[in-house]
Amino acid sequence: MPAISGDEDRAMTADRPAATIAPRKKGMGRKRIDLGELEDVQILNEHGVVDEASEPTIDGTDLFRIYRTMVLTRAVDRRMVNMQRQGEMGTFAPGEGQEATQIGQIFPVTDKDWFSPSYRSFGAQLWRGWTIEGLLLLWGGYFEGFEVPAGVNDLPFSIVVGSHILPAVGVAMGIRMRGDDAIVLTNFGDGALSQGVVSEAFNFAAVYKAPIVFVCENNGYAISTPIEHQAGTIELARRGPGFGIPSVRVDGNDVLAMIVTTRAALERARSGGGPSLIEAVTYRMSAHTTADDPKVYRSEEEVAKWRARCPIARFEKYLLNKGLLDHKTIDRIGKECEQEVRAARERFRKRAKARPREVFDFMFQKLPAELEAQKREYLARLDRKGVE
Amino acid sequence: MNMVEALNHALDKNMASDDRVCVLGQDVGVDGGVFRVTKGLLQKYGKDRVIDTPLAEAGIIGTAVGMAIYGLRPVAEIQFSGFTMQAFDQIEQNMARFRNRTRNRYPIPMVMRTPYGGGIRAVEHHSESREAYWAHTPGLKVVAPSGPRNACALLHAAIADPDPVIFYEPKALYRAFREEVPDEPETIALGKAAVVREGTDITLVSYGAMMRPTLDAADDLKDLYKIGAEVIDLLSISPLDTETLVDSVSATGRCVVVHEGPRTCGIAAEIIARINEHAFEHLLAPIKRITGYDIHFPYFQCEEHYLPDAETIIEAVRETMQYDQ
Ligand SMILES: Cc1ncc(C[n+]2csc(CCOP(=O)(O)OP(=O)(O)O)c2C)c(N)n1
Numbered sequence: 219m220p221a222i223s224g225d226e227d228r229a230m231t232a233d234r235p236a237a238t239i240a241p242r243k244k245g246m247g248r249k250r251i252d253l254g255e256l257e258d259v260q261i262l263n264e265h266g267v268v269d270e271a272s273e274p275t276i277d278g279t280d281l282f283r284i285y286r287t288m289v290l291t292r293a294v295d296r297r298m299v300n301m302q303r304q305g306e307m308g309t310f311a312p313g314e315g316q317e318a319t320q321i322g323q324i325f326p327v328t329d330k331d332w333f334s335p336s337y338r339s340f341g342a343q344l345w346r347g348w349t350i351e352g353l354l355l356l357w358g359g360y361f362e363g364f365e366v367p368a369g370v371n372d373l374p375f376s377i378v379v380g381s382h383i384l385p386a387v388g389v390a391m392g393i394r395m396r397g398d399d400a401i402v403l404t405n406f407g408d409g410a411l412s413q414g415v416v417s418e419a420f421n422f423a424a425v426y427k428a429p430i431v432f433v434c435e436n437n438g439y440a441i442s443t444p445i446e447h448q449a450g451t452i453e454l455a456r457r458g459p460g461f462g463i464p465s466v467r468v469d470g471n472d473v474l475a476m477i478v479t480t481r482a483a484l485e486r487a488r489s490g491g492g493p494s495l496i497e498a499v500t501y502r503m504s505a506h507t508t509a510d511d512p513k514v515y516r517s518e519e520e521v522a523k524w525r526a527r528c529p530i531a532r533f534e535k536y537l538l539n540k541g542l543l544d545h546k547t548i549d550r551i552g553k554e555c556e557q558e559v560r561a562a563r564e565r566f567r568k569r570a571k572a573r574p575r576e577v578f579d580f581m582f583q584k585l586p587a588e589l590e591a592q593k594r595e596y597l598a599r600l601d602r603k604g605v606e
Numbered sequence: 607m608n609m610v611e612a613l614n615h616a617l618d619k620n621m622a623s624d625d626r627v628c629v630l631g632q633d634v635g636v637d638g639g640v641f642r643v644t645k646g647l648l649q650k651y652g653k654d655r656v657i658d659t660p661l662a663e664a665g666i667i668g669t670a671v672g673m674a675i676y677g678l679r680p681v682a683e684i685q686f687s688g689f690t691m692q693a694f695d696q697i698e699q700n701m702a703r704f705r706n707r708t709r710n711r712y713p714i715p716m717v718m719r720t721p722y723g724g725g726i727r728a729v730e731h732h733s734e735s736r737e738a739y740w741a742h743t744p745g746l747k748v749v750a751p752s753g754p755r756n757a758c759a760l761l762h763a764a765i766a767d768p769d770p771v772i773f774y775e776p777k778a779l780y781r782a783f784r785e786e787v788p789d790e791p792e793t794i795a796l797g798k799a800a801v802v803r804e805g806t807d808i809t810l811v812s813y814g815a816m817m818r819p820t821l822d823a824a825d826d827l828k829d830l831y832k833i834g835a836e837v838i839d840l841l842s843i844s845p846l847d848t849e850t851l852v853d854s855v856s857a858t859g860r861c862v863v864v865h866e867g868p869r870t871c872g873i874a875a876e877i878i879a880r881i882n883e884h885a886f887e888h889l890l891a892p893i894k895r896i897t898g899y900d901i902h903f904p905y906f907q908c909e910e911h912y913l914p915d916a917e918t919i920i921e922a923v924r925e926t927m928q929y930d931q
Contacts, residue, residue, distance in 0.1 A: 308727055308906055337729075359727065359906035377730045378689065379661055409661035413692065440661045442637035448660050515636045572907035581901050592869065592899045599918060600911060 253459040259479055260469040264527045266535025274478050278542055284325055284473060285537060286551055288317040288530050291341035293555040294350055295504075297563065298357060302508040310357045313338045315471070315503030316437060318529030321345060322476020323433045323498070326484050327403050332393075334373040334386035334404040338435070338502075342405070346370055350562035351569060358570060371400075379440075380406055380413030383432070387419045390428035390493075401487040403480070405433040409440025409448055411457060420461040420493070427492035431483040432463075434495065435470065437502040442515040458495035470498030471529040474536070501527070574605055607787045610780045612754035613643045613719075616761035617681065619791055621651050624679065627765060630657035631666055631683030640685055641721060641780055663692035667718060671700045674716040679765060687722035687774065688731035694739075701770045702745035714770045717761075722750075723815045723866055724913055725778035727906040734903055735814075735867035740772040741844040741876070747796055748843040750774040750814035754785040756794060756841060763793040771796070774843070776815035799847035801854065805834035808860040808923055811851065811877060813840035816864045816914055823919035831920075833927060843873055851877060852884040859890035860929075862922050864914050869897040891929035894922045 261272050276284075295314050301307040313320065320341030327333060333346055340353050347370045356363025364374045373389075376382030386404035393400050410416055411434060423430050436454050438445055445452050458465025464486070468475045476498060483494035501524040505512050512521075537543035578585060578593040585593065600606075607615065620627045628651075629644055635658035638645030648656040659666050663684055670680040684690045690697070697718070705713045724733035740748045747769060751757035757775070764771040794800075802817075803824050812820040817839055827833040836854050840847065855861045861881060863874035874895035881893060896914045904912045 309729060357729075361905040361908075377732075378692075412660035412662040412665070414662065414664055415692075440632075441640065442633045443658055443661070447658055509640070514638070574904070574908040574911045577904040577908055577912065578899070578901055588870070589900055592901075596899060596911070602921075603911075603917075605911060 254464070256453070256455050256459070257466045258468075259466060259475045260472050261474040261478060262472045262532060262536050264471070264532055266532055266539060268474070268536060268539075272478065274474055274481070276477065280325070281537060281540075281542055284321055285530075285533055285543070286555070287321050287341065287345050288473070288533065289551055290555040290558065291317045291320065291344060292530060293552075293559045294340060294344065294353070294562075297559045298354065299504070299508060301354070301358075301563070307354070307357050308359045309507050309509050311338050311507045312504040313341060313502075315501050315524065315529065316435060317341050318473035318476055318533065319433075319435050319470035319498040319500045322470075322473040323403060323405065323431075323480045323496070325477050326481040327401075329369070330371070330400045331484075332371045332373070332386070332389050332400060332402040334382050334389070334402060335375045336379070336382065336406045336410070336435075337375045337377050338407070339375055339405060343372070343375070346372055348372070350559060351566040354562065354566040355569060358566070360570060360572065361576075362569075362573070380410040380416045382406075383410070383416055383419040384422070387423045387428050387430055390423065390430035390487075391426050393429055394426065399488070401429040401431065401484055403431045403433065403484070405435055407440060408434060408436040408438070408445050408454060409443065410434070411454055412440075412448060417461075420458070420463055420495070423493035424462040427490065429487035429490075430493045431480060431487055432458075432493060432495045433480070434497045435500060436497055437470075437500050439502055439506065439512075439516070441506045441510060442512075444515075453497075455495060455497035463493050463495050465495040465497065467497045467499060470500030471527050471532060473529060473533050500529075574600060607754050607758075608781045608784050609751070609754045609757045609775070610641055610643050612758040612785075612787045613761055613775070614645060614647075615787060616758045616765075616791075617644065617647060618650070620679075620681075620762065620765045621647065621655065625655075626677060626679045627681065628655040628657065628673065628678055629681050629683065630659050630670060632659055632661055632685050634658060634683050639683060641777065643719070643775075644683065663689050664696050667693040667696040667701060670716050670718075671696060671704065671714055674714045674770075675704065675712045679715055681717045681719060681765060684718060684720040686732050687720040687736060688734050690718070690720055690736070693718075697740070697746070697772075698743055702743050705769065706745060713768050715768050717764045717771045717773050719761075719773040719775060721775045721777035721780070723776050723778055724903060724909050725815060727909070730905065733906070733909065735865070735898065737772075737774050737843050738867055738872050740774075741873060742871070746770055746772055746844065748772045748774060749796060749841060750776060750843055751841065752776065752779065752814055752817035752839050753783070755787050755792075756800070756839075758787050759792045759794040760796075760841060762791045763796050766793065767796055774814065778815045779818070782818070794841060797842045797845040797847060799841055799850040800839045801836060801850065802839045803835065803837035805836040805858070807834045807858060808862065808926060809836045809838060809851075809854040809858045810862050810864065810919070810923070811838045811840065812864040813843060813873075814865075816866050819914055819916040819919060820864050822916040823923065826916060826920055827923055831924065833923060835923065840873075846876065846880065848880050848884065851881060855881050855893075856885045856888040859888050860926050861889075861893040862919065862926060863893065863895045864897070864919055865895075866898045866913055868900045869895065870900050872897055890931065891926045894926055896922050
């Protein structure tokens with residue numbers, strides 16, 4: 219752990235730069251505090267035009283895989299909404315429009331790293347190795363869906379807004395304490411920044427230089443609450459510097475910008491530079507959840523404006539221009555992803571069996587006597603009802 | 607009206623008659639609340655009195671406490687009772703204590719409304735019943751309605767009360783059935799239980815959403831087994847109406863308590879203790895409790911087996927009736 223800076227560092231010193239009002243006496247009077255510039259990053263714009271100076275080098279197979287996962291994410295998303303409508307799935311939080319934010323943040327994260335996602339993260343979860351049918355089980359109300367796939371260092375996604383970020387910082391502190399070569403990436407929405415615990419998380423991470431990257435997916439809304447009513451400043455990246463956390467704002471619908479900024483943040487974390495905050499500006503194209511009606515709180519024009527900034531269409535243009543994709547391949551990928559999702563749905567249907575007999579089994583390593591007794595009582599009740 | 611409409615009606619009446627009453631919470635304004643309990647209030651009373659807050663439960667309760675100190679009568683909504691945990695500090699340290707800490711100078715006449723309980727196939731953290739936490743916290747009153755009419759009356763009483771009230775809304779009953787609700791404010795005294803069925807053989811006690819299976823059980827017990835159950839709807843979980851409980855059990859000599867929250871240190875434990883203290887000599891059988899188990903609320907494909915049902919209650923009553931001293 220790094221030492222916390224001593225008193226002399228905290229004292230106001232006279233040699234700070236750029237004083238607007240000349241100090242009257244050494245160390246006194248008013249002077250400007252330099253919080254550092256905040257950067258705004260876009261590499262690929264909505265017309266598919268790329269800024270060559272900042273374009274990352276990513277090999278063709280990776281670019282192809284990124285594109286395919288974005289398409290797959292959207293296919294899963296749409297299928298889940300459908301299944302919810304048909305009663306096959308519980309209330310579900312779709313992520314349409316956030317595919318670049320999702321896949322861009324997770325692409326640079328390696329297998330030995332950790333990921334602690336919020337609930338609107340199945341794109342990144344698919345990339346990490348969670349299966350489609352696992353996610354279907356999860357949102358379908360089967361607890362087995364929470365089983366972390368073997369070999370994946372992830373925490374299950376958090377339904378409670380902001381609650382998963384402190385544990386993620388704790389994992390990062392653990393990595394630091396053991397001197398291991400790994401980092402943690404955690405994501406959350408714009409609304410989450412209003413939770414007090416998120417400030418605690420930022421502060422712990424900064425104090426202990428925890429190797430963690432915070433990705434705030436600013437999709438414009440927390441249910442019906444627009445970001446303008448959520449926060450006193452809509453530039454959420456400003457939150458970081460106050461904690462001593464380098465921060466940047468990124469076009470979240472630009473997968474290249476997401477990759478470049480996340481990569482830089484991961485490198486900083488890996489090399490002992492501590493946490494970073496990335497604000498990804500994106501848009502939730504769909505309803506908050508399948509139980510929500512966005513027409514009550516936002517206009518069709520606004521949605522249409524963002525539809526034109528579709529992250530998948532934008533990346534498609536880039537790949538077409540680069541000659542890495544053609545229209546035939548786009549069609550083929552679309553069909554393949556659709557098939558993959560249908561196949562997963564069939565596997566889900568086979569596995570979708572409630573297991574009420576297991577509800578006591580994961581409470582403790584060894585059930586205390588009273589809980590054993592309650593379990594017997596509960597199982598007898600199932601027996602009486604003929605429930606397997 | 608259904609329960610959502612009845613609650614909305616009570617809020618509307620109170621806001622119309624008293625401009626100190628205000629509503630705050632996540633999505634309560636433009637959206638009208640995720641369950642639509644505050645629908646239309648923003649349009650009627652404006653955004654100074656119907657406040658869409660940031661996503662911060664501690665913020666909602668903490669600032670409501672301050673508004674109450676300043677003389678307003680805030681009715682705060684926490685979107686799901688699972689997220690009252692984020693406000694635990696403000697509830698325990700401020701909402702519940704300010705009157706005592708300031709020797710009556712700053713009472714906290716506020717209400718925290720929140721939907722609780724299972725049965726709606728919700729995702730994790732959306733089905734808990736943790737009323738025992740609040741009943742265990744000195745300085746709070748806790749109420750739970752069981753139908754549209756008493757929901758409306760209790761909310762009137764809670765808003766009028768000079769002390770902080772946790773208003774626990776059984777979300778499974780939000781749209782489950784309709785009742786006639788009088789237009790003119792009707793109140794139910796906080797701390798009073800209701801005897802909703804008379805009977806001489808056994809006393810059944812419950813509240814909130816579990817009143818449905820309890821009443822179903824009472825009907826079946828009468829029709830199928832000729833057992834006359836007296837049914838008590840607590841309405842107020844804290845303060846508990848000890849007198850009504852003791853009177854009933856003194857007469858019937860038998861009792862079963864039903865709730866969906868976990869068993870250990872649950873409301874049933876307190877009820878049974880009080881009956882032991884005040885009516886022990888009348889008891890003909892040990893008191894049974896049908897409750898949720900001491901496990902996390904099962905994910906929704908398994909929830910129906912966790913929740914108490916009429917069948918289980920009937921079973922418990924029959925065992926109690928057959929108990930041989
Ligand atoms: C602590 C907490 N309070 C309230 C909720 C209910 N809720 C679920 S999602 C949500 C909005 C979240 O908005 P944001 O953090 O911006 O993420 P987004 O849903 O837009 O991805 C709310 C209020 C919750 N899950 N957790």
